[in-house]
Amino acid sequence: MDESTEPLVNALAPRLELLRALAEHRHVTRTAESLGVPQPTVTRWVAELGRTLGAPLVTRQGRGIRLTRAGQLLAEAATEALAVLEGGCRRAAEEVDPERGHVALGFLHVFGRSLVPDLLRRFRAEHPGVRFSLAQAAHIHIVAKLLTGELDLVLTAATPSGFPDRLHRVPILDQRLVVVLPEQHPLAGRAEIGVAELAEDDFVQLEPGFGLRLITDELCAAAGFTPRIAFEGQETETLRGLVSAGLGVSLLPPAERMRPPGVVEVELTPRLVRTVELVWAAGQRLPPAVRAFRDFTLRAAPAQA
Structure with a gap:
């Protein structure tokens, strides 16, 4: 058990730990030592649990003890419950410690x-x-x-x-957007492009629900047209690959790594950033x-x- 959560576990489930220790040690004295309590306390707890259950949990076996069938079933349940409890206590401890959260x-x-x-x-x-x-x-x-x-x-x-x-x-941060074109596109040599100039192009866009898709749709609407969507995807790098294949144009953030072959990025006018x-x-x-x-x-x- 994690030392930092052991007090919490013991406070929540002393009887569960008793049953697990009994199943492990099969001896009252060693069980008491492992729990850090007097031997008479262990004996009293076992008797109280037996009275609550209506049947004894242990029987004598030589100098030690043996769990009864009912006691063994409770010990197995206690072991499983403690595993769950210890995990929960560990997560709770992490939540209040910024260095282990x-x-x-x-x-x-x-x-x-x-x-x-x-x-x-x-x-x-x-x-x-x-x-x-x-x-x-x-x-x-x-x-x-x-x-x-x-x-x-x-x-x-x-x-x-x-x-x-x-x-x-x-x-x-602010992230600027650029027009991504196939290198053979008639506008690929321009220094900047207005969105309205793309009205006759096919677009490759992110699927609905992505913020960039919403921005693109709104820009095109403001420019007076609905984009003709040829392909939709979930990754901007996939869209760049589709542009490289000559399948459409797109509005994307600048490439963070080397652009795919056959792709050109041109600045938008007016300049556009997304926050x-x-x-x-x-x-x-x-x-x-x-x-x-x-x-x-x-x-x-x-x-x-």
Whole structure:
């Protein structure tokens, strides 16, 4: 048992530990020594449990004892229950210790290539004992999990609408968007392109529910057209591959690594940025480890990407 959680387990379940120790040692004196209580206390506890059950838990066997069938069944149940209880106590202890806690973080797929790994690397250098659960999904899905408590924090780039009083949002960086074109596209040699100039093109876009899809649809609507969607995907790098194959154009953040062959990125005019936000549920007290990572992210995230 973890020394840090042993007092909590013992406070919650002394009789469970008694049954487990009896099954292990099969001797009252050794059981008492393992529990750190006097031998008469163990004898009294065993008798009390037997009276409550209506049948003895142990019988004499030489100089030791043997669990009865009923006692063995209770000991097996106690061992299983203690395993669950000890795990829960360990997790509870982690929640109140910022150096051993757990953070459930959700984010858009695009942030999994550099933003999130960089934040985690730098945070773990200061807090090596904190554990993370990571969830990558579309904007609507990670916000939904945040509202149900499955996630502690979310990194997203679309305004979480519909829950103005339930979410706390803080901008952490601005990310510019560019037009991604096949290199043979007639506009590929331009220094900048307006969205309206893409009205006759096929688009490759993220699926509905992704923040970037919402931004693209709104931009095209503002320019007076509905984009003709040829392909939909869940990853921006997949979209770049489709553009490289000449299957359409897209509006994306600049490539973080080397662009695929046959792809050109051109600046939008007017210049367009989307705001990346760190979001958490309003009105809830965050565990220490979650607060530590939230504060680190607000302090350490780059201003622009």
